[in-house]
Amino acid sequence: MKSIILILILAVTFSVVRSEIKYFSQRSADIIIESPIFKQNSLLFLKGNVYSNVELTNMKDVQIASLISHTMGTIPMGSDDRTGFPKLSVFNKPKLNLFFGLDGVSSADLSKASLSFLNTENAINVEKSFYPMDSVAELATVATGVTPDVHGIVGSHWETPGAERMNAYREKAIALSANLADVLTQTYAGQSLIISGSSSSAMTGASAVHRDVAKQYPNGNYHAVFSGAYQMQSLYGYNRDEQFKFTITDIERMLYANEFRNFVLPTGWSTKLAGDQLTIFSAVGSKVTIDIDQYSALLKELTFVYKTVRMFSEKNAFNGAVADSVPDMISFTFATLNGMDKESALYSFALQLVDKTMQSAYEQLNGLYGRIACEVLVMPGMPAADQQLIDQIAEVAGEHIVGAASAPTVYLQYDSKAERQTLCDELEQVVSAEIKVHCIAHPEFDIRLLQINASSSNSYNSPDFAADSQATALFQVFLFLPIILVLAVIFGSLLMMRISFDAQKDTLLFRTARRTH
Known part of the structure; x- marks a missing residue:
């Protein structure tokens, strides 16, 4: 396993130089089409008093995990x-850290609605x-603080x-890197409340406690649900998260409830x-x-947020998460x-419904x-490719492609991978000048070995995740040792105060001789 990981790392490093673009070996496409239409940036909004004095205007996606870990006081990510x-x-x-994600929304879309x-x-x-x-x-990158060439989630x-x-x-x-939910779960031994939900299982998985970490804490206070065919389903199997499951009838x-x-x-x-x-009337009559x-699916997402928040009003909700001393994290996408x-x-x-739900x-x-x-x-989100570009890809490489022609990623059939460079050169000749064609030279492994490795590999046995676990353990030592020392000093001081004000008892602060006054 370790030798295979090392080969993959070396292959990625070599190919980055060849293609001038980062990728994850055996997951990224064989050909990547670089076009301005696929380069739209996201927007981040910060809410809460903790962010009141923050004046950031630009940041990288890998900084968001760093910002949240800094704010929550976990190990740096x-x-x-x-x-x-x-x-x-x-x-x-x-x-509590409350995280919302909105997929398929641009800055222009926000300006069109009254939010x-x-x-x-x-x-x-x-x-x-x-x-x-x-x-x-992107959500996986935000949650882990590393890019897809490291965590391995190159797309949906x-x-x-x-x-x-x-x-x-x-x-x-699976992802090959720990995310914020994993770090909180491991740092506080499963006591932190972690809730992740979306209509998409992939969106839920990106911000949820990963399955292999969940196995270490079978009774941990973590929950992850997504929209199934008939009701919300748990990411961890049929026997968990029953309180979050509801149907269209519900x-x-x-x-009808106010x-x-x-x-x-x-x-x-x-x-x-x-x-x-269902007819929805706005305040202006539309x-x-x-x-x-x-x-x-939309109604399930709105209802999931409502039901989750409402559960906190119950006695001892989520094992008393609000009143305990460990940080919690809730993510809705x-x-x-x-x-x-x-x-x-x-x-x-x-x-506007999503905006109001987030505010509530x-x-x-x-x-609370x-x-x-x-x-x-x-x-x-990923915008639709120009039809002319799709037609050009289909004309040059149509018979070599897995499935239908698409952009910006082009996957070649296994028997056609040897022609990768030729196809790249031909595409470079037909596309417009502002478009670049990157040829990703994946290492040629025996396909049977790849299939065996994919089915048996465990991302959390990798050296990177082991290092994350060691860092988490070290963080726990540095976190709790000063707290214990401070509590010891406070307890000692209170004990001295209690006995020192009792003049009828022999202490170090009073003489043992009999008083005459």
Whole structure:
């Protein structure tokens, strides 16, 4: 296993020089098309008193994990550049980190809707450190603080050399780096409350405690759910997270509850349910009607946030997470916005519903915890490629491609990989001048070895993850040793005060001789 990892690392290093672009061996595409249309940056919004004095305007995606770990007081993650980060002491760090992700939303989309929680004037431009990067790969980068050529999640899916499609965070398609949830879970031995949810299993997996870490703490306080065919499902199997599971029928019942409507509807909005048709009325009189079954994923995401926040009102919720002394992390990612028609009235309505839901969650959790840090990452997603470019790729390499022609990634059939360079050269001749064609020279392994390795490898046995675990253990020593010493000094001082004010007892502060006055 170690020898295979070493070969992969050497291969990646060699190919970076050849292609002038970073990639992950045997997961990244054989040909990568670099075009300006695929280079849209994301936006970051910071909420909470902890960020009140932060004046950042630009940052890299790998700095977000560094910012959150700095704010929460965990072991450092991500970039070493912490310029402009808030100055915090041990006594004013937030108890909860609340993270929201919006997929398929650009800065132009935000400006078209009337939003109160997301003010574009305070947005931070997030520069991507890897190309190409869809929203799943970006969310994995944000959560781990390293780029896809390190953590291995190169997209929502990829093709193996054997033409097997791998979906991110499913079965063998795992990340090779610890994320923020892993660090909190290992640092506090599973006591930190970790909640991750989305309609997308890949989005949930990016911010959730990874399965191999979860196995170390089977009774840990972590939860991860995504939208299944009929109800919300747990990322860890059928026997977990039962309290988060609900169906469309449950959502229909909830639509009649004033508490739910106040949570998700902006001021002055109302709804009307007739059969499977839900009509939403805005404060200015405009309306949109949707089929509940067709847009169940969006309704599930809104309902999941509402139900999660509502659970905190229960006695001893989540093992008393609010009252204990360990930090917690909750992550919600709205994935259904990606794929909606941005010119439709529904898209604008959906954005405003998400905006109000995020605001309600933030305000109520802030009231419960007293001090939280909140980040909102708005990701534009991967835009559709120009049809002319798709046609050019199909004309040059159509019979050699796995599946249909696509961009910016092109996967070649196993028998056609030897012609990779020739196909790259031909593509370079037909595409426009602003487009670059990168030929990724993956090391040629026996395909049977690759399949065996993919099915049996364990990312958390890698040297990088072992180093992360050692760092976590070291962090625990440095965290708790000073606390124990401080508590010992305080206890000793209180003990001295208690006995020193009792003049009727013999102590070091009073003479043992009998008093005469």
